[in-house]
Amino acid sequence: MRFPPTLASWLAAAAAASLCAVAPAALADWPERPINFVVPSAAGGSPDVLSRVITNELANILKTPVVVDNKPGAAGNIGLLQIINKPADGYTIGYGNVNTLAVNRALFKKLPYDVDRDLVPVAHAFDLYNVLIVRAESPYRSAGALIEAARKNPGKLSFGAPGVGTTGHMSGEVFRSMAKIDVLYVPYNGGPAALQDLLGGRTDFLFANSSEVVPLVTSGKVRALGVTSLQRLALLPNVPTLDESGLKGYQTVAWGGIVAPKNTPKAVVDQLNAAVQTALKAPAVREGLARLGAVPAGGTPEQFKQMIDRETTRWAGIVEAARIEKLD
Numbered sequence: 001m002r003f004p005p006t007l008a009s010w011l012a013a014a015a016a017a018s019l020c021a022v023a024p025a026a027l028a029d030w031p032e033r034p035i036n037f038v039v040p041s042a043a044g045g046s047p048d049v050l051s052r053v054i055t056n057e058l059a060n061i062l063k064t065p066v067v068v069d070n071k072p073g074a075a076g077n078i079g080l081l082q083i084i085n086k087p088a089d090g091y092t093i094g095y096g097n098v099n100t101l102a103v104n105r106a107l108f109k110k111l112p113y114d115v116d117r118d119l120v121p122v123a124h125a126f127d128l129y130n131v132l133i134v135r136a137e138s139p140y141r142s143a144g145a146l147i148e149a150a151r152k153n154p155g156k157l158s159f160g161a162p163g164v165g166t167t168g169h170m171s172g173e174v175f176r177s178m179a180k181i182d183v184l185y186v187p188y189n190g191g192p193a194a195l196q197d198l199l200g201g202r203t204d205f206l207f208a209n210s211s212e213v214v215p216l217v218t219s220g221k222v223r224a225l226g227v228t229s230l231q232r233l234a235l236l237p238n239v240p241t242l243d244e245s246g247l248k249g250y251q252t253v254a255w256g257g258i259v260a261p262k263n264t265p266k267a268v269v270d271q272l273n274a275a276v277q278t279a280l281k282a283p284a285v286r287e288g289l290a291r292l293g294a295v296p297a298g299g300t301p302e303q304f305k306q307m308i309d310r311e312t313t314r315w316a317g318i319v320e321a322a323r324i325e326k327l328d
Contacts, residue, residue, distance in 0.1 A: 038094030040079020210293030
């Protein structure tokens with residue numbers, strides 16, 4: 001049936017108005033079912049443990065289950081693709097950090113995703129710092145002593161990290177550059193292997209997340225020489241910062257936050273962001289993060305985007321200055 005032009009125009013307008021009326025109602029019902037939270041690393045690691053502290057509280061706030069889905073591999077790229085390739089409806093979100101959102105953009109020749117094109121930042125969740133450690137029997141009792149030994153023995157000392165581009169690796173590269181030392185980097189398939197070789201004396205020092213090494217430091221299994229924050233960590237008040245130890249301005253931050261697929265409705269992103277801000281104020285979250293050496297962050301999606309951009313620029317400069325070979 002062919003409608004008169006005026007009637008056809010009226011029907012089109014009515015249909016458009018109907019869609020506009022339905023959309024807010026549909027968003028108002030979000031979330032109606034469990035939310036999948038992708039963590040691009042293995043269960044039990046820092047990203048997983050820290051994410052669960054926050055997702056447990058998010059589930060209470062949003063009154064729906066938030067299910068953690070671990071997707072490790074390829075320096076976090078597998079997990080990011082898992083987020084990107086899901087519908088942008090607010091039911092698949094995930095963890096993004098300094099590696100997947102900033103370092104990898106400088107480290108890989110070509111990523112299978114584009115952070116700006118494929119993802120929307122939701123919230124900056126926390127900051128986490130690394131600790132410079134040596135084995136308990138090591139002759140080095142300060143960062144200065146370690147640097148002095150490395151300068152006297154160029155190419156002889158080595159440090160490990162759980163993979164190229166990890167915060168442990170990049171913290172070591174910044175340390176090497178600022179201290180002007182020649183040391184060997186040894187990549188490992190995961191943090192436990194890197195720690196095992198440090199304890200076995202096969203490497204000389206290691207940068208590892210505070211959430212993983214504080215128990216080892218307090219038990220005396222390893223010795224902490226410095227932390228990568230600009231202020232001392234509450235969990236290790238007697239350990240100086242590397243800035244205090246002579247590397248003025250040294251700071252590396254293993255920050256983490258929440259991202260969603262691009263085109264996730266702004267109303268959903270804003271609701272998620274508000275839920276994260278509320279979660280970060282909850283005593284259970286603040287205490288849980290503090291036990292792991294993490295500091296709550298917060299802020300708007302726009303502020304998180306600005307931080308990602310700044311960090312991308314910074315780490316691109318570090319990768320270039322350190323002449324780190326790019327990965328395929």
